[in-house]
Amino acid sequence: MSAILNTVAARGDERCSVPGHCVLRVEGLEKSFRGGIPPWRRQVEVLRGASLMVCSGELVGLVGENGSGKSTLMQIVVGLLARDAGTVDRPARLGYCPQAPMLWDKLTIDEHFALYARAYGLDDDERARSVGRLLDELRFAKYRGERVEKLSGGTRQKLNLALALMHEPQLLLLDEPYSGFDWETYLRFWEMSERRRDAGMGILIVSHFLTERERLDRVYELRNGQAVEA
Amino acid sequence: MTTFATVGGNFVREQLRAPLTLVLLVAIPAFFVVIFAAVVGQFADALGGTLAGRSATAISAGWAASFLTGTLAFFQVASSRGADRRLAAAGLGPMHVAQARIGAALVLATTVSMAAFVSLWVRSGIDHPLHASLAIGGFAAIYIGVGALVGAVVTDPLEGSLLVMLVFALDAFSGPQMTSSGGLAALTPTRHAANLLIAAAGGEGSPAGDWVNVALVALGSLGVAFGAFWFAARRRS
Numbered sequence: 294m295s296a297i298l299n300t301v302a303a304r305g306d307e308r309c310s311v312p313g314h315c316v317l318r319v320e321g322l323e324k325s326f327r328g329g330i331p332p333w334r335r336q337v338e339v340l341r342g343a344s345l346m347v348c349s350g351e352l353v354g355l356v357g358e359n360g361s362g363k364s365t366l367m368q369i370v371v372g373l374l375a376r377d378a379g380t381v382d383r384p385a386r387l388g389y390c391p392q393a394p395m396l397w398d399k400l401t402i403d404e405h406f407a408l409y410a411r412a413y414g415l416d417d418d419e420r421a422r423s424v425g426r427l428l429d430e431l432r433f434a435k436y437r438g439e440r441v442e443k444l445s446g447g448t449r450q451k452l453n454l455a456l457a458l459m460h461e462p463q464l465l466l467l468d469e470p471y472s473g474f475d476w477e478t479y480l481r482f483w484e485m486s487e488r489r490r491d492a493g494m495g496i497l498i499v500s501h502f503l504t505e506r507e508r509l510d511r512v513y514e515l516r517n518g519q520a521v522e523a
Numbered sequence: 524m525t526t527f528a529t530v531g532g533n534f535v536r537e538q539l540r541a542p543l544t545l546v547l548l549v550a551i552p553a554f555f556v557v558i559f560a561a562v563v564g565q566f567a568d569a570l571g572g573t574l575a576g577r578s579a580t581a582i583s584a585g586w587a588a589s590f591l592t593g594t595l596a597f598f599q600v601a602s603s604r605g606a607d608r609r610l611a612a613a614g615l616g617p618m619h620v621a622q623a624r625i626g627a628a629l630v631l632a633t634t635v636s637m638a639a640f641v642s643l644w645v646r647s648g649i650d651h652p653l654h655a656s657l658a659i660g661g662f663a664a665i666y667i668g669v670g671a672l673v674g675a676v677v678t679d680p681l682e683g684s685l686l687v688m689l690v691f692a693l694d695a696f697s698g699p700q701m702t703s704s705g706g707l708a709a710l711t712p713t714r715h716a717a718n719l720l721i722a723a724a725g726g727e728g729s730p731a732g733d734w735v736n737v738a739l740v741a742l743g744s745l746g747v748a749f750g751a752f753w754f755a756a757r758r759r760s
Contacts, residue, residue, distance in 0.1 A: 395605035
């Protein structure tokens, strides 16, 4: 985990227990979406100067009403969406589990792992080790040869999560990662997250449930386009 | 195995795993060459054109290749947009995703062209098989660009596939020997490939200018396709 200690910030943050352990710093993030055609074009401001930070070894929640901009903020951090203003400091080794699985229906679980191993730069040994561990942890090894279109919603979600974890990222972004999980898998998900948090991974998770608050080290609430520490 | 081969190979597999697609890869060229070619002369006659006989059969093979390739290229973008973007953001980058997509599109286009070529050969024989196969390949390459471009700008599968169909219909029914006016024929993307194919079917060679024009349009179209694949996998504004 020593690599994690040298990530984003040479600018260490006083909020982190160890200076220099900040793995995500978002400052003054602004994003608006334009729709329609002139002269009926309208603009919806979603983020208005949102700022937050995540330290390594920290499990941070992101809550907010539907449409408050949680997924937008995540997508900007990942690099799927461009921002209008603000700064994002994040490590190169980042894992992202989107709310709706972004998968190829006709490809198998193993083929997804093969593609992501290429994207993450894992060699064959690293991939085999990592995939084996995740299949065991999430208990879906028996489906590895199945196409995504044949999987249940919960198993798709397991693959969605596993793809975000297979390169042991320094920062993990989870956008409601447990939808479709049964209760046992849901509990296992939190065990996995806490284990990785304890090993030094920084985790930002979009959450809806108040009952999860006790599992989180800190919580930000997105309100009127700004992130307020709750 | 290289990243290009791994990713491109999986993209090809993704397209060919739909059983109906596999059936259509054979059925559509056969339909165009065997059935549609028989009546296309009447269409041409109604539009004031002169297309008939072996020319009509030959050009139908080109149309089959272009229709199938354009549709496949469109669905390569439309059905995988989110997954491709996620893969690009995970570290592969939109450039590598686009390279793999164009590689997959070329493999699919070659498969489709071969099916069209075999249909044509079985149906009527070809006096210039090499010329005919290159011309059919030209049709297919051109429609990779059409399909990918539509896929990059139109997100809805129904709207997009209808738009590909519209472009195809305008192209096919305004092509060489289909109309008398020649107005739109001078603008259709496959007109040079159609001239080559009609000549090949009649056992004639084609002037170098036609070959150069087909090569230029096909290369330009592949460039457009590459840009479209990159555009679909890039970060959104």
